[in-house]
Amino acid sequence: MKILEASQLADLDSYSCKEQNISSWELMERAAGLAYEEIKTRLNSATQQIKVLAGPGNNGGDGLAIAYFLAQDGWDVDVFLVNFTSSRSPDNQKNLVRLKNQAKSNIRELTEDSELPEFTSEDLVIDAIFGVGLNRSMPEFVQKLARKHNGSASQCICIDVPSGMYLDQSPGEDEAVFQSDLILTFQTPKLPFYLPDYSGVVGEVKIIDIGLSQKRLSEISSELNLVDLSLAKKLYRPRPRFSHKGTYGHAVLIGGSELMLGSVILSSKSCMHSGVGKTSVLMPSRGHSALIQHLPEAMLVENASEDFISDQDLGFNADAIGIGIGIGTSEAALSALGAWLEKADCPLVIDADALNLIAEHITLKDKKRLRTLDGQVPKKSILTPHPGELRRLVGSWKDDFEKLNLIKDFSKQFDVIVLAKDAYSLCVYQDQVFVNSTGNSGMATAGSGDVLTGLLTGLLAQGYSSLNAAVLGMFLHGLAGDLAAEEMSEESLTASDIIRYFGDSFSKLKA
Ligand SMILES: NC(=O)C1=CN([C@@H]2O[C@H](COP(=O)(O)OP(=O)(O)OC[C@H]3O[C@@H](n4cnc5c(N)ncnc54)[C@H](OP(=O)(O)O)[C@@H]3O)[C@@H](O)[C@H]2O)[C@@H](O)CC1
């Protein structure tokens, strides 16, 4: 699903009105009506006083329409006109006149000098002060209102976006943003919903299809996408009926060191469950019997060292290699990694200690960093850093938007795919950004990343392009975690459980 910028949304909005021969007010009426239908399902007899906070722009126009519908249905509604300016958008004005004529709701004006309303646990607050039009800090009294609301126990439904949220930047340190329990957003998801800087204010998100032009939406080029089931289905390639294990590729996992042998076993198991034809494992020889015991389907590659990975020749052509899991940062690991990066002639997934070694190497070589990394990491490799590894690779960032730009620059410089793991992982290739919609906090557990690496390596070996393998693998991994958590709760989830749900996860793609 495309994620649009404010200017693209405005374009889509006006195009749709022309295409459908409706006024902007009629579109607002449709959007507010659908939002109201959703709100209605969440009201019950115990509800509460409803407080609608409406700004003077079109977001406020939505709020005033919702207040009207609520009052028509007999709900008790207090409307606060948050008048940070005296000019009102025409559609907002029209809705205000209608609301006043209805005379069923209490309307109060809030300006800089007003006493702010109290919010209690009985209140359902509908925040319609600012929408996607916010382009500078909210006026101070609106920020005070947000802080007062956030400090209360009231419930909050934000219309389109929480007031105070920017589409293209993080909030300043002292800037207040309304904390939402639910966001009813129109037509397309908004990027900040998925970024850590806004995590404290984003509750449940419901995307409401308000019938904007699909034709225009398909024409608008967006490099930002939310990876949902329908996008994942497009990437998935069904297995041909007439096939054999050679059809699905030969993957190799290279990992492990003296005290870290389990991770590469886990990763190999994950790879084996990804649909791949064959999985071979190159690991310290002291782990060989454990591997065979836990994963008899896997094949071992001879390894010269008991404790570290080596650069032993495979003796066959690998279709994909996953490298780095548990290799440690010793000289032996560094030298084997260097050799593998040099000689690999298939796509790679690079994870964990391999990323740390690469990052360290970059720093040590200082000025030669570009050439060194460029020469050693094969193009179109998938790098899967967690936030700490990412920082070591691309440097520090002051907010999520700067982080995204750093990742894009890095991806362009080295022609690699960066899968930055987080609550909502981001897969970045040059200027293209794919935001994952699956996954849960139960997956923040040891081995979860190893499972992802195995899955990505398996998909690569099956012939998926590096970008498609990264995007599809990221989605499937999160979905398996979600399905596992549904059954067994986030708390008890382990990395092995994620693998057990790969099957259900693939089934969703075929449904
Ligand atoms: N997408 C769709 O299809 C549909 C969208 N709809 C709704 O429209 C909403 C967008 O409405 P909107 O463009 O009128 O902007 P909104 O957020 O109400 O702000 C109002 C104005 O405030 C101003 N301003 C900005 N920052 C400021 C500040 N710090 N302090 C003071 N002023 C500030 C700025 O004007 P400026 O002063 O910059 O000229 C801005 O224009 C959208 O979120 C959705 O709810 C639906 O109705 C129909 C379908």
Ligand SMILES: [K+]
């Ligand atoms: K809002």
